[in-house]
Amino acid sequence: xxxxxxxxxxxxxxxxxxxxxxxxxxxxxxxxxxxxxxxxxxxxxxxxxxxxxxxxxxxxxxxxxxxxxxxxxxxxxxxxxxxxxxxxxxxxxxxxxxxxxxxxxxxxxxxxxxxxxxxxxxxxxxxxxxxxxxxxxxxxxxxxxxxxxxxxxxxxxxxxxxxxxxxxxxxxxxxxxxxxxxxxxxxxxxxxxxxxxxxxxxxxxxxxxxxxxxxxxxxxxxxxxxxxxxxxxxxxxxxxxxxxxxxxxxxxxxxxxxxxxxxxxxxxxxxxxxxxxxxxxxxxxxxx
Numbered sequence: 001x002x003x004x005x006x007x008x009x010x011x012x013x014x015x016x017x018x019x020x021x022x023x024x025x026x027x028x029x030x031x032x033x034x035x036x037x038x039x040x041x042x043x044x045x046x047x048x049x050x051x052x053x054x055x056x057x058x059x060x061x062x063x064x065x066x067x068x069x070x071x072x073x074x075x076x077x078x079x080x081x082x083x084x085x086x087x088x089x090x091x092x093x094x095x096x097x098x099x100x101x102x103x104x105x106x107x108x109x110x111x112x113x114x115x116x117x118x119x120x121x122x123x124x125x126x127x128x129x130x131x132x133x134x135x136x137x138x139x140x141x142x143x144x145x146x147x148x149x150x151x152x153x154x155x156x157x158x159x160x161x162x163x164x165x166x167x168x169x170x171x172x173x174x175x176x177x178x179x180x181x182x183x184x185x186x187x188x189x190x191x192x193x194x195x196x197x198x199x200x201x202x203x204x205x206x207x208x209x210x211x212x213x214x215x216x217x218x219x220x221x222x223x224x225x226x227x228x229x230x231x232x233x234x235x236x237x238x239x240x241x242x243x244x245x246x247x248x249x250x251x252x253x254x255x256x257x258x259x260x261x262x263x264x265x266x267x268x269x270x271x272x273x274x275x276x277x278x279x280x281x282x283x284x285x286x287x288x
Contacts, residue, residue: 028080028083029085030084031084031263032085033059033062034063034064034086034097034098035098039121040091040121040154040169040173043154043232044198044231045230046229046230047088060266062089064100065101065103066104072108072109076109083112085115086115087116091118091119091121094122102116102130105134106133110134116130116138117140118138118140118180119140119141120180121157121176121177123177123181123184124176130189137190137191138190138192140194141195142213143195143198145178147167149202150170151166151167153198154169154170155231156169157173178212181193181213181217182217185217185219190219192218193210194221194224195222195223196225196226197225197226197242198235206223210254219254220254220257221254221255222256223246225243
């Protein structure tokens with residue numbers, strides 16, 4: 001098992017711009033916006049359909065699986081795309097279209113690295129299915145493992161047909177996130193954990209997240225600065241010194257990815273490279 005996982009990790013770090021900082025400006029990724037629905041409410045999140053904002057949770061449209069496959073075929077013909085992923089604009093696992101897309105990708109583009117991001121609520125339920133569909137890597141956003149902190153980050157979750165709020169919600173979410181990391185890793189997927197750093201709330205807690213997800217089989221962490229929006233619009237964005245301090249503490253436990261550009265759900269091309277980083281609302285004419 002360890003050897004199998006190691007070989008997969010080596011392959012992904014060699015070719016995945018979100019796992020290898022040295023490859024970040026050399027190879028591209030294509031996010032397909034097939035997952036509009038979400039099953040949790042993060043207090044800093046605002047999902048939207050627009051062409052202007054460069055952040056997660058935003059896309060210019062929502063595609064079905066067939067349109068997404070055509071888009072992937074087009075962009076891989078145009079440039080060095082090594083990774084295709086589902087990153088929203090909602091939660092990947094809350095949308096059946098995600099699974100339809102990966103089923104079709106296994107036939108159309110079997111050699112591409114296939115990844116997805118999730119809040120982890122449904123990851124224990126679907127980890128086996130993702131592995132069967134050939135998903136190579138999963139990014140799980142975990143912002144707290146202490147319910148006393150998490151209760152200020154999330155308003156509610158929708159789980160198995162019911163709405164849960166407050167401590168009932170965050171206890172289910174945290175347990176499922178950690179179980180999901182463990183199950184995905186056990187299935188041979190490379191797991192990266194994203195944590196949004198919220199000053200005054202979880203800035204001293206992220207190191208505890210790192211310790212726990214490392215034990216559960218995560219291979220990498222990514223510390224993201226809060227984008228103050230929605231119920232957290234009055235929070236401060238963490239400054240560079242806070243970001244670096246937390247990253248250094250986490251790096252003593254687990255490798256840290258430092259080149260994330262907090263991409264849109266419909267981003268494609270080479271991340272952060274101005275002439276080659278696109279999204280569907282600014283698709284170059286050649287794409288048509």
